[in-house]
Amino acid sequence: xxxxxxxxxxxxxxxxxxxxxxxxxxxxxxxxxxxxxxxxxxxxxxxxxxxxxxxxxxxxxxxxxxxxxxxxxxxxxxxxxxxxxxxxxxxxxxxxxxxxxxxxxxxxxxxxxxxxxxxxxxxxxxxxxxxxxxxxxxxxxxxxxxxxxxxxxxxxxxxxxxxxxxxxxxxxxxxxxxxxxxxxxxxxxxxxxxxxxxxxxxxxxxxxxxxxxxxxxxxxxxxxxxxxxxxxxxxxxxxxxxxxxxxxxxxxxxxxxxxxxxxxxxxxxxxxxxxxxxxxxxxxxxxxxxxxxxxxxxxxxxxxxxxxxxxxxxxxxxxxxxxxxxxxxxxxxxxxxxxxxxxxxxxxxxxxxxxxxxxxxxxxxxxxxxxxxxxxxxxxxxxxxxxxxxxxxxxxxxxxxxxxxxxxxxxxxxxxxxxxxxxxxxxxxxxxxxxxxxxxxxxxxxxxxxxxxxxxxxxxxxxxxxxxxx
Amino acid sequence: xxxxxxxxxxxxxxxxxxxxxxxxxxxxxxxxxxxxxxxxxxxxxxxxxxxxxxxxxxxxxxxxxxxxxxxxxxxxxxxxxxxxxxxxxxxxxxxxxxxxxxxxxxxxxxxxxxxxxxxxxxxxxxxxxxxxxxxxxxxxxxxxxxxxxxxxxxxxxxxxxxxxxxxxxxxxxxxxxxxxxxxxxxxxxxxxxxxxxxxxxxxxxxxxxxxxxxxxxxxxxxxxxxxxxxxxxxxxxxxxxxxxxxxxxxxxxxxxxxxx
Numbered sequence: 224x225x226x227x228x229x230x231x232x233x234x235x236x237x238x239x240x241x242x243x244x245x246x247x248x249x250x251x252x253x254x255x256x257x258x259x260x261x262x263x264x265x266x267x268x269x270x271x272x273x274x275x276x277x278x279x280x281x282x283x284x285x286x287x288x289x290x291x292x293x294x295x296x297x298x299x300x301x302x303x304x305x306x307x308x309x310x311x312x313x314x315x316x317x318x319x320x321x322x323x324x325x326x327x328x329x330x331x332x333x334x335x336x337x338x339x340x341x342x343x344x345x346x347x348x349x350x351x352x353x354x355x356x357x358x359x360x361x362x363x364x365x366x367x368x369x370x371x372x373x374x375x376x377x378x379x380x381x382x383x384x385x386x387x388x389x390x391x392x393x394x395x396x397x398x399x400x401x402x403x404x405x406x407x408x409x410x411x412x413x414x415x416x417x418x419x420x421x422x423x424x425x426x427x428x429x430x431x432x433x434x435x436x437x438x439x440x441x442x443x444x445x446x447x448x449x450x451x452x453x454x455x456x457x458x459x460x461x462x463x464x465x466x467x468x469x470x471x472x473x474x475x476x477x478x479x480x481x482x483x484x485x486x487x488x489x490x491x492x493x494x495x496x497x498x499x500x501x502x503x504x505x506x507x508x509x510x511x512x513x514x515x516x517x518x519x520x521x522x523x524x525x526x527x528x529x530x531x532x533x534x535x536x537x538x539x540x541x542x543x544x545x546x547x548x549x550x551x552x553x554x555x556x557x558x559x560x561x562x563x564x565x566x567x568x569x570x571x572x573x574x575x576x577x578x579x580x581x582x583x584x585x586x587x588x589x590x591x592x593x594x595x596x597x598x599x600x601x602x603x604x605x606x607x608x609x610x611x612x613x614x615x616x617x618x619x620x621x622x623x624x625x626x627x628x629x630x631x632x633x634x635x636x637x638x639x640x641x642x643x644x645x646x647x648x649x650x651x652x653x654x655x656x657x658x659x660x661x662x663x664x665x666x667x668x669x670x671x672x673x674x675x676x677x678x679x680x681x682x683x684x685x686x687x688x689x690x691x692x693x
Numbered sequence: 694x695x696x697x698x699x700x701x702x703x704x705x706x707x708x709x710x711x712x713x714x715x716x717x718x719x720x721x722x723x724x725x726x727x728x729x730x731x732x733x734x735x736x737x738x739x740x741x742x743x744x745x746x747x748x749x750x751x752x753x754x755x756x757x758x759x760x761x762x763x764x765x766x767x768x769x770x771x772x773x774x775x776x777x778x779x780x781x782x783x784x785x786x787x788x789x790x791x792x793x794x795x796x797x798x799x800x801x802x803x804x805x806x807x808x809x810x811x812x813x814x815x816x817x818x819x820x821x822x823x824x825x826x827x828x829x830x831x832x833x834x835x836x837x838x839x840x841x842x843x844x845x846x847x848x849x850x851x852x853x854x855x856x857x858x859x860x861x862x863x864x865x866x867x868x869x870x871x872x873x874x875x876x877x878x879x880x881x882x883x884x885x886x887x888x889x890x891x892x893x894x895x896x897x898x899x900x901x902x903x904x905x906x907x908x909x910x911x912x913x914x915x916x917x918x919x920x921x922x923x924x925x926x927x928x929x930x931x932x933x934x935x936x937x938x939x940x941x942x943x944x945x946x947x948x949x950x951x952x953x
Contacts, residue, residue, distance in 0.1 A: 424697065432702075
């Protein structure tokens with residue numbers, strides 16, 4: 224059975240002989256039956272769990288000892304902590320783009336990947352949030368970041384982009400979590416109805432009395448659309464504000480108006496790379512190739528290609544800007560990037576983010592999962608290097624040659640970074656175990672439009688009316 | 694499939710929304726009330742001392758000047774806690790057998806502080822600011838800030854208590870609008886701002902019922918200056934005093950003024 228988009232020659236969104244029942248079986252039984260989980264699940268959950276211990280150790284030692292254990296020092300006051308913060312926040316952006324913008328644009332292909340990507344958003348923001356919190360050095364007074372009435376008669380400095388960051392990130396995680404939860408409610412109800420054990424009560428509580436009546440669906444659609452509307456500006460605003468942390472300052476290489484759009488494109492680029500990194504093995508282990516088809520992967524690669532090109536344009540413009548500004552400090556910044564002590568990072572960045580993703584121009588390469596997966600790894604590395612190039616490389620040599628220096632991360636910097644990666648992996652594999660990784664009811668809706676004898680309904684007309692529940 | 698939840702569940706669900714929404718508000722409000730209560734701040738709570746020294750008796754009934762004991766208040770940051778010898782200037786002559794003064798006499802005999810001499814607890818500090826706050830008594834007196842503005846009506850305390858909760862917000866009230874707290878007795882233009890501070894106590898001694906005193910003066914003497922709303926004229930006068938006394942208001946709000 225094949226859903227056809229008239230504008231597309233290769234449109235499979237659902238491959239195989241699916242029925243509503245089989246969809247439930249394929250996705251929801253992952254939650255009810257431990258047996259369905261392959262050996263790889265145990266391995267990766269175990270690895271994630273063990274690396275999470277490194278994170279806990281790093282945080283404990285950090286809180287006990289202070290951030291002197293990190294490599295941050297004059298002149299490089301922002302090191303791994305800010306690099307990793309920006310990296311993780313960026314990774315979250317694919318989820319929001321898929322769930323919000325693609326929903327508003329009525330892109331049917333988001334249905335099978337949105338749940339997965341939204342989970343990644345939330346977990347990535349959780350990892351990201353740790354860094355600025357710990358970077359403050361005194362996380363126990365983190366509430367000082369918020370404007371609240373206090374006996375000091377002091378509040379945050381609203382002219383600083385760092386405080387805009389606090390609001391951007393807290394809004395982001397709140398809206399993302401709400402969006403995720405609301406989208407889960409109909410699936411929770413299906414789980415409740417299928418459950419035979421005491422877990423029934425848990426699903427019953429989580430589904431908040433969902434009975435699938437048309438009034439419920441109407442309200443669900445409205446709530447979901449409102450949240451999508453709220454999230455859409457967030458896709459652009461969160462990383463724009465993160466980029467303003469740099470762009471508002473006067474450091475050569477930071478003070479560039481190009482930063483907001485180029486950061487947003489980079490975020491989506493990194494986000495899709497991370498989604499594909501997880502999705503390619505998981506669709507295979509859990510035999511979800513029928514729902515997450517090569518078509519989905521092809522489209523995701525195209526988005527990566529497009530955003531990757533924007534990012535590459537940004538790199539070129541940075542060099543152009545340095546030359547065109549005729550500012551000796553900006554010029555030196557470009558020279559230092561190309562020939563300075565960290566030139567290897569800059570060259571690696573161009574290769575990882577600029578050159579290698581160009582391979583996705585070839586349709587055949589977009590069908591080769593191994594190639595895609597490897598490209599995604601390079602993109603993830605590249606996006607990390609991008610922040611490395613921007614942050615320590617701009618700081619380590621700025622205006623005064625007398626205050627130049629090098630940045631050396633310590634073992635605790637690496638410990639934190641590795642630790643958050645482990646934490647992320649652990650959360651992802653727990654998510655796979657305990658929540659439906661594919662939006663089952665939206666897939667059923669898609670299936671209902673593809674029933675034999677029924678023409679594909681125009682998406683606009685179908686969006687509200689087309690969902691039938693169980 | 695049977696019913697999972699009984700009809701009560703609907704009410705519980707709705708209730709949980711109300712509680713979930715109001716709980717953070719109540720928690721913050723409750724925290725605010727508790728942290729500002731005298732249980733936490735110790736404002737208005739008399740503090741036990743090794744010798745039950747009464748400010749009311751000494752400063753009001755006997756009319757001893759503050760500076761007789763707090764000798765360095767005009768000259769240094771620290772107002773000074775009197776030493777045993779200061780007590781003994783009088784108490785070697787009067788109340789020489791009072792059991793209440795036993796710790797003082799012991800201290801005088803041994804030459805040790807009361808804490809060590811009598812084996813009892815030493816004097817308990819009533820007013821304290823954290824170490825990262827630099828407070829200087831002399832400058833406040835020199836610019837004519839009454840003792841009672843910060844310390845409450847000490848001349849009426851039997852056992853001394855804290856007059857105000859020294860929060861930064863509280864300090865900043867005066868550091869942003871000093872005109873509201875500056876006072877001058879217009880009938881005594883001969884006095885310097887420093888002498889104005891102590892002149893007020895003399896005026897109170899002369900008129901114990903405070904009938905001839907202005908509302909402003911009463912507020913200062915009773916330590917309710919903070920709640921007193923000065924009239925427009927008084928604020929205008931205060932602004933003049935700022936210039937006269939050469940108070941640099943902008944500087945008062947610099948971080949380093951208090952955090953050095």
